[in-house]
Amino acid sequence: MKALTILVMILRVVVLLALILGIVLWTGNADNLKPVHMILGILTVLTLWAIGLVQGFQKGGSFPLALATFVVGLIVAIVGLYQEQWLVGSAHWVIQVIHLLLGLTVIGLGEMIVARSKRRLKATMTT
Numbered sequence: 001m002k003a004l005t006i007l008v009m010i011l012r013v014v015v016l017l018a019l020i021l022g023i024v025l026w027t028g029n030a031d032n033l034k035p036v037h038m039i040l041g042i043l044t045v046l047t048l049w050a051i052g053l054v055q056g057f058q059k060g061g062s063f064p065l066a067l068a069t070f071v072v073g074l075i076v077a078i079v080g081l082y083q084e085q086w087l088v089g090s091a092h093w094v095i096q097v098i099h100l101l102l103g104l105t106v107i108g109l110g111e112m113i114v115a116r117s118k119r120r121l122k123a124t125m126t127t
């Protein structure tokens with residue numbers, strides 16, 4: 001459980017930093033910080049995958065949830081890496097919003113998985 005607690009804390013920090021930097025990028029400022037944002041994004045994906053794996057190997061862990069972290073993480077990375085080439089023009093905001101929502105999905109999924117694991121652990125300790 002300790003590993004998941006640490007991983008979810010890391011996830012919160014990297015998503016928050018990626019979000020802040022992403023919003024700064026959105027305003028058209030600090031384009032030179034794009035690589036920093038991308039590294040934070042990649043760390044976000046790796047942390048989500050680690051959460052999926054760790055819970056998957058726990059007793060009573062869920063394979064579908066582990067798979068979900070891999071699928072969501074992969075989509076976040078692919079959209080993040082290629083978004084600048086998609087819907088170039090006035091409709092580009094659609095991709096930007098999708099990218100933001102995917103980023104927020106990562107934190108939602110990570111938090112949900114860790115909360116589920118903690119509940120399961122508590123239940124096995126009280127029975």
Ligand code: HEM
Pocket residue numbers: 015018019021022023025026034037038040041042044045076077078080081083084095096097099100102103104106
């Ligand atoms: C592998 C993961 C990620 C990669 C490669 C990535 C890459 C990028 C790139 C290249 C941009 C600039 C796009 C442009 O200037 O048109 C951007 C913008 C942005 N990113 Fe990410 N990002 C990732 C993850 C995240 C995460 C986890 C969040 C957190 C919520 C996030 C939030 C944003 C926001 C709000 C913007 C500004 C709006 C936009 O252009 O979409 N990104 N990202």
